[in-house]
Amino acid sequence: xxxxxxxxxxxxxxxxxxxxxxxxxTDAELRKRILTETKMNVVMxxxxxxxxxxxxxxxxxxxxxxxxxxxxxxxxxxxxGEVIFLYKASDKTQQKLITRAFxxxxxxxxxxx
Numbered sequence: 001x002x003x004x005x006x007x008x009x010x011x012x013x014x015x016x017x018x019x020x021x022x023x024x025x026t027d028a029e030l031r032k033r034i035l036t037e038t039k040m041n042v043v044m045x046x047x048x049x050x051x052x053x054x055x056x057x058x059x060x061x062x063x064x065x066x067x068x069x070x071x072x073x074x075x076x077x078x079x080x081g082e083v084i085f086l087y088k089a090s091d092k093t094q095q096k097l098i099t100r101a102f103x104x105x106x107x108x109x110x111x112x113x
Contacts, residue, residue, distance in 0.1 A: 031106050038105070040064055046072070055082040062101050081105040 025033070043065040046053055050072035055063050059082075067073070067087040075089040077097050081104030084097050 027110060030109055034106055034109060035102065038062055038102070042066070050085055053083065053085075055080075062098075062105075077101045077104065079104075081108065 037060055039061045041056065041061050041063045043053075043063055045068065046065060050065065050067055053065060055061075055078065062081070063083045065083060065085050067075075067085055070087065072087065073085065075084075075086045075093055075097060077084050077100045081101040084094075084101050086094060086097070089097070
């Protein structure tokens with residue numbers, strides 16, 4: 001290939017790197033975006049056991065599921081931070097679980113997973 005091709009390719013690569021760097025989201029911006037864009041959906045009654053509940057798959061929502069049966073387990077956050085299960089949880093516990101859900105979501109977004 002000609003040296004002109006390589007020169008053009010180098011210019012395109014440099015411009016792309018500058019564009020990506022200029023438009024990259026900082027950690028603070030990412031955190032703010034997730035905190036402001038996330039919506040909460042409340043599920044009052046489950047049609048299936050909690051272990052079989054599947055979230056809505058929407059990365060911009062957190063589902064808060066109120067458990068009515070002790071057999072459905074304790075209050076907790078799903079591994080992906082998409083669902084918060086609450087069983088007779090105090091306000092303090094609810095707040096801790098909501099914070100944990102956001103921490104999981106921010107960590108996943110930061111790592112690109």
